[in-house]
Amino acid sequence: MKKKVDVIILAGFLGSGKTTLLKQLLVYEKERNHKTAVLMNELGKVSIDSDVIPGDVPLKELLNGCICCSLSDQLEKQLWALCKENELDTLIIEATGAAHPIDVLDACLSPYLLDELSVSGIISVMDAPRWLDRDIMSVQAKMLMLEQIKHADYIVWNKTDSLSPEQKEQLERDAKRLNKGTPYILTDYASVELSRLFSLAGKQCSEHQPISTEKLKVKTWVYTFNGPVNKKVFENWLCEAPSSIYRIKGYIKYEDQIYLFQYSYGLPSYEKELMKMPLRLVFIGEDLDEERLEEGLKEVEKNSRYR
Incomplete structure (x- = not known):
């Protein structure tokens, strides 16, 4: 039976540090001799972060829209193409900061892809100072950040070095309140124990059973x-x-x-x-x-x- 491709979804608001984490994941997977591909989404017509992807890493880009709405059909097609054109171990999706994580997960569970992909989890990279100052943001932006926390399987509170002990305690309380039982870390430069991000999901189950284990939030x-x-x-x-x-x-x-x-x-x-x-x-x-x-x-x- 063909081995499914491990999928990691990187969610998080604009400028939170998703690309920094992506670069670390690519180094980690290369050290494990795993064939990894990347799908990146940008709201603009020009890709900003694709230059950080090494030339030997298969890359698909979805530009000028969000994969959770206007580009949702294209996302499924690009995921299919990456799987069919390459013998992959891992696929990393870096969603635009405006994407809802459930919509990205929805695309990965397309009937066309059900036998190809195994979602390891949604990793939400959160700009900690921005979250603490979220009251100055629009209602829509605040709600999106909240959803990105609520539906995460692992929360990365990034850019925490300059925060006070009281602010760090607030982040911990927010993580426990908004997404009870979900692992989180307070860090800088999106530095995390990368092996943990691949152990969020377990062995696949048979028909009429959950695809993901109880460790996954969604x-x-x-x-x-x-x-x-x-x-x-x-x-x-x-x-x-x-x-x-x-x-x-x-x-x-x-x-x-x-x-x-x-x-x-x-x-x-x-x-x-x-x-x-x-x-x-x-x-x-x-x-x-x-x-x-x-x-x-x-x-x-x-x-x-x-x-």
Whole structure:
């Protein structure tokens, strides 16, 4: 069985130190003789940080937009290309500072990539002084920084050398309050124990089981349908689905038609699929009750047989 590519997602607000951490990760992986690729996203038309990537490292760039919105489809295609064009051990995604980490994770769990990638975790690199002074920022910027902390699997409080002991204690309290149980570090120059970033996720599980282990903050889970289901029955179940589900993406079949199904912020969408695709859905959320989800979807399949 083909080994999946380890994926590390680097999130964090603009100028927080993501590229500094990326450079360290590339050195670390080279020392381990691992083949590593990088995908970088810039909001502008010109890449600023791509020059730091060594020439022997496969690189894809997404420019002039954010991978969590206008470039989301391109992200999936570029990830696919990196996997198919290279024999990779590791793939590092450096998202733009305006990206929501869940949207980046969503792209990595595309049905096209499910058998290719294994997400080790979301690493949020936070500009500590900026976070402490966040009240001077816009509401949108503050909310994005909060989301980047809340959904991290590892928090890097960066640029802490000049902070007072009281300010450092505040950072620790914020980490524990906003993302309970998640490891964090107070550091400078994004210096961390790099091996820890590759041990956030464990062994992959079989069908109908979580893709990631309980160590990851955001959980992912896969369900495979045995055949077509009734749309009304499925959407009735969807209306009662727990609010802890952030995203659902995959393929579902109604009668003789397969659809690419996506669910976000409580709204489902369908797009006709011309090719025969595996009928499976990927769920992304927090505190997912896999047993309850599986029971509900099996009930959908059971009830669909009689309609």
